[in-house]
Amino acid sequence: MAVAPQTMKLELRTAYGRVYRNVLATPPRDCTPDEIPVIDLSSLFSDKLEDRKELANTIRAAAINTGFFYIKNHGIDAQIIADAKKQLLTFFKQPYEDKMKVTMAKSKYFNGYKGSKQANISPGESMDIKENLGFRYSPQYDPDPKSLDAVPEEVKPWIHGEDFVWEGTSHLPGFKEDCLKYWASCLTLSRKLIRIFALSLDLEENYFDSRVTYPGADQTFNYYPTRSSEEKANNSVGLGSHTDLQLFTLLWQDMVGGLQVLNRDGQWIKAVPIEGTIVVNIGDFMMRLCNDMYKSTVHRVYNDSTVERVSMPFFFGLNFNCVEGVVPSCTSPENPPKYEPISCGDWCQLRFKIESDEMKKRLADQAKAPRAVVVA
């Protein structure tokens, strides 16, 4: 008699509160090329609409299936990636006091540095071991040049880049320039890629163009130290299980490995690093736009190796003031919209706020009972 596989409930935070997923108890295994395919982006740069449509179909299949894929021939210069990675390592290897010059505590909008175990993205898992540094969209650095005088009034409250990140790192030669070069490359690629996503959803190719003029373009640099034996014994996670919030993420990872993805069957699979590629994953706002056709897939990181691991996710979304529900091509009388229109900015704020309020409470509770054992 077949024995039903053992499953566990995984608790996830969403903008609308907690949701639960069934997860198989079997250990993570390497992904297969069907689950996380490598997609050649050469046709992104083709003049022929048929080539771009063919690429759109390939992306559509991957976005429906696991919601994760690798891209190669993406056009981001290897040197730009290498320079950003070098700067990232220089930043994280600084003394703690230097990193704290740009502490996220100084930020109004979640820019800056957050140390190890200061966040807990997944409520049912440990605190996140990773450290990270983030910076957000600023029109003055947009590779598609913007006149600052021309920023529309309704957009201004949503411009969330903050200068203290650059001021507090100005002692690191080339830091700002190299980080922004990488960010700008990701932004340029994302604006091209969103046109392919438009085609993939049977929308006009330019459907999103005016919606990504002052977009969500948020860069994070992640640093995952190796785990101590105590952290291993406690099953402490580098970054807990979560989905990303916006349209899609361009996730560059080094060759160390550690990224895991929850597939359709509830099995954790390892997104094994592939040299020269960038991982792309669908975010929650994209999933809403297409009435759940594309999957905003749960993922997490364990650095189980004997060396540090770094990654550079770039989170791309619509203009934060842009209100959007399900797009016209993804709904019909038989498939009514499951979601109300909301601005992309409000959407992100909802979850950021839940996460940061819960974290503040947790840290305050810890401070109140300094000798208590905190089960992370």
Ligand SMILES: O=C(O)CCC(=O)C(=O)O
């Ligand atoms: O480090 C990674 O590979 C994943 C990072 C990630 O998922 C995130 O920062 O949202």
Ligand SMILES: [Fe+2]
């Ligand atoms: Fe993520």
